[in-house]
Amino acid sequence: MQALQTLDWIVIGIFALLLIGIIVYVVKQKQQSSDDYFLGGRDAGWIAIGASIFASNIGSEHLIGLAGAGASSGMAMAHWEIQGWMILILGWVFVPFYSRSMVYTMPEFLERRYNPQSRTILSVISLISYVLTKVAVTVYAGGLVFQQVFGIDELWGIDFFWIAAIGLVLITALYTIFGGMKSVLYTSVLQTPILLLGSLIIVVLGLKELGGWNEMIKIAGAVPVNDYGDTMVNLIRSNKDQDFPWLGALIGSSIIGFWYWCTDQYIVQRVLSGRNVKEARRGTIFGAYLKLLPVFLFLIPGMIAFAIHQKHVGAGGEGFLPYLENGVANADAAFPTLVAKLLPAGVKGLVVCGILAALMSSLASLFNSSAMLFTIDFYKRIKPETPEKKLVRIGQIATLVVVILGILWIPIMRSVGDVLYTYLQDVQSVLAPGIAAAFLLGVTWKRTSALGGMWGLISGLIIGLTRLGAKVYYSTSIDAGESLFKYLFYDLNWLFFCGWMFLVCIMVVIGVSLITEAPSAEKIKGLVFGTSSKEELAEERHSWNKWDVIHSCIILFITGMFYWYFW
Structure with a gap:
C-alpha cells in the first residue's frame, strides 16, 4: 500500500479543524433539557434531517461489506440499498403518528399504542442488538x-488495528457525549x-482505469453466480439460487x-428531531x-475492483486485489485497495476524511x-x-457505558470476525419481522389489542x-441428523425464513387481538389510521404540497428503472 503524503495529511487536518469547530459551536449552546440533548430541541430543518439519515446509515458495512459484496457476488446485495425508497413510507x-404522540423513542410509541411491557421488550431487543451488532x-x-x-501494521509496538479502532470510538464518543443530537446532525451536514x-x-x-462502464458490465456479466444462467450483473436471480x-x-x-x-430508533430519531411534520x-x-x-458509490466500486483484478490476472499479472492466505482474492479489501492504489495525493486524504466521516x-x-x-x-420510567x-x-x-461495552466486544468479534459478519444480516432478518408486524398492524388496524401487539413482539x-x-x-455440529426442525430453522433460505416468520408474527398479532379485549377509542385516538380528528387531518394536509408528491414519484421511478436495467 502506498503511504499517505503530506498533502493528504493537510486535507485530513483541515477536515479535523472543521469538525472541531462545529462541535465547539454545538457544545457552547446550552442543552438544558433531554429534549435539547436527544432531539436537538426538535428544531432540525429538512437538510439536516436528510443528511443525518443518510450519514447515520452509511457505516463500515457499506465501506467494507457492500463494496466487498459487489466484488464477490455482484449486484445481489443491491436489493437492500435500493429499498431506501421505504424512507418515504416513514x-x-x-x-404524523410519531409527531402527534410527541414520543422520544420507538418503544415509548409502543407503550402509547399497546402497553408498558411492549415498550420494555422493544427497548431490550434494541439495546442488545446495537451493542452486539452495530x-x-x-x-x-x-x-x-x-x-x-x-498501510501501518504496528505503531509503538501495538497492533495498529487497536489504535485505529479505539481512537475512532473515543473521538466520536467525546463529541456525542458533550454535543448530543445537535452534534450528530450538524457534523452530518459536513460529513x-x-x-x-x-x-x-x-x-x-x-472506471477510467478499467476502460469504462461497458467494460465492467462485460467482465462481470461473463462470471456465472449459479447453475441457472445468472451472472454477477443480475439483480433478479433464479428462485433456486x-x-x-x-x-x-x-x-x-x-x-x-x-x-x-420506519421503526428503528437509530433512523427514526433523526426525523423526531424535526421542527414540524413538514420539515x-x-x-x-x-x-x-x-x-x-x-x-x-460503494457496490459498483466493488465490481470495478473485481473487474480490474480479472483484467490484471487475464493479462498475466498478479492481480489488483490482495490475496487471502487460501489464495483467494480478498473481496472485503476492494474499497480500501481502490483508495490506496488509484487516488492521487490530496484526493486520497479527502477520501480518508470521507471514510472517517462515515464511521x-x-x-x-x-x-x-x-x-x-x-x-x-428505563431510567426515567423508574x-x-x-x-x-x-x-x-x-x-x-x-453513552460512555455503550462505548466501553462496544470496545470489550471487539476481541470476541475479532476472533469470530468472518462468522459474525455473515451473521449480521442474519441477525437483522430475524430481528425485523416481529417488530415490523407489531408496528404495521398497530397503525393500520384499530382492533389490534395491547396483548396482540405484545405477543407479536414476544413470538x-x-x-x-x-x-x-x-x-x-448446526454449523458446529458434525453428526446432526435430518429433521423438520433442522430444515425450518437451519436449512431454509434466510430470506424465505424472514418472510414466513413475518407471516407467523402477523397471524399471532391478529389471533391474540381477536380473543382479547379491543383497545378503547380514547387510547388509540390519533395513533391509528381513521382515528385522527378533522383538525389533525387538515393540519397534515397543509404540511405537504405538489412538489413533495412529485419528488416522491421521481424516487419511485428511479428505483423502478434501476430494477429494469439490472434485471
Missing part, C-alpha cells in the same frame, strides 16, 4: 479499513458531502427495509434521494440512540421525577433466538 405514513461491527471494520488505508464526493472520485477513476432467490430477496429486503427505515417529511424525501446513491457519523448516531433508549425507556439536567447527565453516562423474539441458536449449533 415520511408519508408514520411521521457498535461492534462499525468499530471492528473501522480498525480494518484504517489498517489497509494507512455527507465529503463522503459523496470522495466515493464519486473513486467511481470515476476506477442458494443465497439470493428473487422472491426471497424481494420479500426479505422489504421486511428488513420496513423495520429499519420531517421533506427530510425523509431528501434522505431517500441520497439513499439512491450507495449502490453506485464517525454512524457511531455517533448509535451512541446517541442507545443513550436515549436507556435514559428515557425515576419519573428526575430533573431534566440530570437526565442529560444520565444520557452522557449511558418474534422467541422464533428469532431459536433460529440464531440453531445456526450456531
Whole structure:
C-alpha cells in the first residue's frame, strides 16, 4: 500500500479543524433539557434531517461489506440499498403518528399504542442488538479499513488495528457525549458531502482505469453466480439460487427495509428531531434521494475492483486485489485497495476524511440512540421525577457505558470476525419481522389489542433466538441428523425464513387481538389510521404540497428503472 503524503495529511487536518469547530459551536449552546440533548430541541430543518439519515446509515458495512459484496457476488446485495425508497413510507405514513404522540423513542410509541411491557421488550431487543451488532461491527471494520488505508501494521509496538479502532470510538464518543443530537446532525451536514464526493472520485477513476462502464458490465456479466444462467450483473436471480432467490430477496429486503427505515430508533430519531411534520417529511424525501446513491458509490466500486483484478490476472499479472492466505482474492479489501492504489495525493486524504466521516457519523448516531433508549425507556420510567439536567447527565453516562461495552466486544468479534459478519444480516432478518408486524398492524388496524401487539413482539423474539441458536449449533455440529426442525430453522433460505416468520408474527398479532379485549377509542385516538380528528387531518394536509408528491414519484421511478436495467 502506498503511504499517505503530506498533502493528504493537510486535507485530513483541515477536515479535523472543521469538525472541531462545529462541535465547539454545538457544545457552547446550552442543552438544558433531554429534549435539547436527544432531539436537538426538535428544531432540525429538512437538510439536516436528510443528511443525518443518510450519514447515520452509511457505516463500515457499506465501506467494507457492500463494496466487498459487489466484488464477490455482484449486484445481489443491491436489493437492500435500493429499498431506501421505504424512507418515504416513514415520511408519508408514520411521521404524523410519531409527531402527534410527541414520543422520544420507538418503544415509548409502543407503550402509547399497546402497553408498558411492549415498550420494555422493544427497548431490550434494541439495546442488545446495537451493542452486539452495530457498535461492534462499525468499530471492528473501522480498525480494518484504517489498517489497509494507512498501510501501518504496528505503531509503538501495538497492533495498529487497536489504535485505529479505539481512537475512532473515543473521538466520536467525546463529541456525542458533550454535543448530543445537535452534534450528530450538524457534523452530518459536513460529513455527507465529503463522503459523496470522495466515493464519486473513486467511481470515476476506477472506471477510467478499467476502460469504462461497458467494460465492467462485460467482465462481470461473463462470471456465472449459479447453475441457472445468472451472472454477477443480475439483480433478479433464479428462485433456486442458494443465497439470493428473487422472491426471497424481494420479500426479505422489504421486511428488513420496513423495520429499519420506519421503526428503528437509530433512523427514526433523526426525523423526531424535526421542527414540524413538514420539515420531517421533506427530510425523509431528501434522505431517500441520497439513499439512491450507495449502490453506485460503494457496490459498483466493488465490481470495478473485481473487474480490474480479472483484467490484471487475464493479462498475466498478479492481480489488483490482495490475496487471502487460501489464495483467494480478498473481496472485503476492494474499497480500501481502490483508495490506496488509484487516488492521487490530496484526493486520497479527502477520501480518508470521507471514510472517517462515515464511521464517525454512524457511531455517533448509535451512541446517541442507545443513550436515549436507556435514559428515557428505563431510567426515567423508574425515576419519573428526575430533573431534566440530570437526565442529560444520565444520557452522557449511558453513552460512555455503550462505548466501553462496544470496545470489550471487539476481541470476541475479532476472533469470530468472518462468522459474525455473515451473521449480521442474519441477525437483522430475524430481528425485523416481529417488530415490523407489531408496528404495521398497530397503525393500520384499530382492533389490534395491547396483548396482540405484545405477543407479536414476544413470538418474534422467541422464533428469532431459536433460529440464531440453531445456526450456531448446526454449523458446529458434525453428526446432526435430518429433521423438520433442522430444515425450518437451519436449512431454509434466510430470506424465505424472514418472510414466513413475518407471516407467523402477523397471524399471532391478529389471533391474540381477536380473543382479547379491543383497545378503547380514547387510547388509540390519533395513533391509528381513521382515528385522527378533522383538525389533525387538515393540519397534515397543509404540511405537504405538489412538489413533495412529485419528488416522491421521481424516487419511485428511479428505483423502478434501476430494477429494469439490472434485471
